[in-house]
Amino acid sequence: MIINTNNFNANCISNNSINSIGIFDSGLGGINVLSKLKKEFPNINYYYFADNKNSPYGKKTDKEIFDFSIKIIYYLIEMNVDIIIVACNTASSCLNKFKHKINIKIPIIGIIYFGIKEFLELSKENEKCAVICTPLTQKNNSYNNCLNLEFGINENKFIHISCSEFINYIEKGIFYDERLIKLTQFYFKDIKNNSNIKYIIYGCTHYPLINKNCTEVIYNKFNRYDIKFIDPSNYLLKILKRYISKSNNIGISKFYYSKIDNNFIENVNTILNEKINITYVNLK
Numbered sequence: 001m002i003i004n005t006n007n008f009n010a011n012c013i014s015n016n017s018i019n020s021i022g023i024f025d026s027g028l029g030g031i032n033v034l035s036k037l038k039k040e041f042p043n044i045n046y047y048y049f050a051d052n053k054n055s056p057y058g059k060k061t062d063k064e065i066f067d068f069s070i071k072i073i074y075y076l077i078e079m080n081v082d083i084i085i086v087a088c089n090t091a092s093s094c095l096n097k098f099k100h101k102i103n104i105k106i107p108i109i110g111i112i113y114f115g116i117k118e119f120l121e122l123s124k125e126n127e128k129c130a131v132i133c134t135p136l137t138q139k140n141n142s143y144n145n146c147l148n149l150e151f152g153i154n155e156n157k158f159i160h161i162s163c164s165e166f167i168n169y170i171e172k173g174i175f176y177d178e179r180l181i182k183l184t185q186f187y188f189k190d191i192k193n194n195s196n197i198k199y200i201i202y203g204c205t206h207y208p209l210i211n212k213n214c215t216e217v218i219y220n221k222f223n224r225y226d227i228k229f230i231d232p233s234n235y236l237l238k239i240l241k242r243y244i245s246k247s248n249n250i251g252i253s254k255f256y257y258s259k260i261d262n263n264f265i266e267n268v269n270t271i272l273n274e275k276i277n278i279t280y281v282n283l284k
């Protein structure tokens, strides 16, 4: 096995041609990333694993998330994928933390890298960025650590804000309502008067699903028209474009989950706007 020393950033993709992608998350967040990928690259085969049995990842420990992720990665490798996208910030930062324990021959790409890349391209010196994220991503100071590790910048440009209860709404398929607006106002209160914050990164792949709710609070309630939202999956797509050749083929998509749940399937169907077949997998 080749030790992939460049794991988790875009550099490790080079020289690989991509025909099939493995992708995983605890649940619906990664589905949102997948939906963008499918629109942009319909010719690719996708293998999606939702670890809904262990959701929410954000309230677990590093070690637990690392162990879940490794099992999923090996499961996806069995599908002969060319690359694995960790469409989960929480898992990306835990994998990064235990990077030295991983010895895998295909590129594994964590989503955090791409949010930082876009922020660095857009921002001016001294501008700060709020990262709305899970409790574990906050605890790990994930974006500042990745900034240091992958970009060699030893500065705290990112202010992590844990929005732990968002996940309960999102996994129920509630993407916009009055209660959510109230909760968002509460979570975003420190952003309101911090004029150094000019960007907000969706530091949890679930949160772009409640984009309407987040923008309403920042723009309409707080009048912070100077703030721009960053969804890391957009930069991911931009980078992948370099490695994926277009063709008229239509790829297949296969779905797996770790807990049988009809509501989950309904929500996936809504996000992807198609009816999926999903296979239950008990990862030992």
Ligand code: DGL
Residues within 6 Å of the ligand: 025, 026, 027, 029, 030, 055, 056, 057, 058, 059, 087, 088, 089, 090, 091, 134, 137, 167, 203, 204, 205, 206
């Ligand atoms: N979507 C995941 C993330 O980006 C985690 C959500 C959760 O299960 O807590 O961090």
